[in-house]
Amino acid sequence: MQHRRGGLTGSGSAIHKTCARMIALMILALCVGTLGRAQTITPPNSQQERSRHIHEILQEAKSYQAADAKTRAALQEIVGRQTGTFAEFEKQCVDLQATLAESDAMEKRKRKMLVDLQFEFRDDAKVKPVFNLLYQMEDISDKVEPIWHGMIACSGILASAAQNKQEAYQNICVDPAHQQLSLLVPEMNRLGRQLQVEVQKYGGSLPRDFLQAIGQ
Numbered sequence: 001m002q003h004r005r006g007g008l009t010g011s012g013s014a015i016h017k018t019c020a021r022m023i024a025l026m027i028l029a030l031c032v033g034t035l036g037r038a039q040t041i042t043p044p045n046s047q048q049e050r051s052r053h054i055h056e057i058l059q060e061a062k063s064y065q066a067a068d069a070k071t072r073a074a075l076q077e078i079v080g081r082q083t084g085t086f087a088e089f090e091k092q093c094v095d096l097q098a099t100l101a102e103s104d105a106m107e108k109r110k111r112k113m114l115v116d117l118q119f120e121f122r123d124d125a126k127v128k129p130v131f132n133l134l135y136q137m138e139d140i141s142d143k144v145e146p147i148w149h150g151m152i153a154c155s156g157i158l159a160s161a162a163q164n165k166q167e168a169y170q171n172i173c174v175d176p177a178h179q180q181l182s183l184l185v186p187e188m189n190r191l192g193r194q195l196q197v198e199v200q201k202y203g204g205s206l207p208r209d210f211l212q213a214i215g216q
Contacts, residue, residue, distance in 0.1 A: 086166035093155040
């Protein structure tokens with residue numbers, strides 16, 4: 001029995017590409033001055049300390065870039081596979097689980113960097129909407145991995161099921177996960193467009209790869 005599509009191509013990949021790079025791109029915008037042009041009234045010594053802390057966060061963010069790109073490429077390859085048999089789908093889920101485990105610690109650290117940057121810009125009302133949007137997009141990201149893990153768990157259940165059940169893995173495991181992910185895409189795209197508008201208010205625009213990731 002052949003299946004023309006398997007795994008979580010399309011919507012799942014698009015959401016993860018957007019969420020995985022969210023904070024890195026926001027930090028890049030800060031680094032080139034897109035948001036950094038916002039003025040705050042801060043005593044000189046405090047301003048120096050603030051600048052030093054922001055620089056430290058930016059340097060840490062840069063240190064993650066290579067690993068982030070590697071993880072993102074691995075995930076895109078995995079979810080983009082065309083599985084024609086249950087064995088191929090099962091292998092896809094094993095690889096997906098391993099990749100998600102590798103990226104978990106990195107994503108948690110990115111969330112911490114977002115919190116730290118928000119604190120440094122706490123006195124600037126103009127930047128607040130940007131952070132609000134980023135947190136909303138992170139919330140959507142938090143809804144993606146449970147869907148993937150649900151599909152992985154489904155493959156584990158089918159591993160001990162009858163052959164006819166295994167051959168129906170697309171309907172049983174993949175399609176429900178894909179439908180759940182598809183429900184998240186419109187909201188992610190809407191937030192992405194709003195984020196672009198907010199950043200452009202400061203005279204800049206989001207990086208091209210981010211716009212491509214959200215389908216703009």
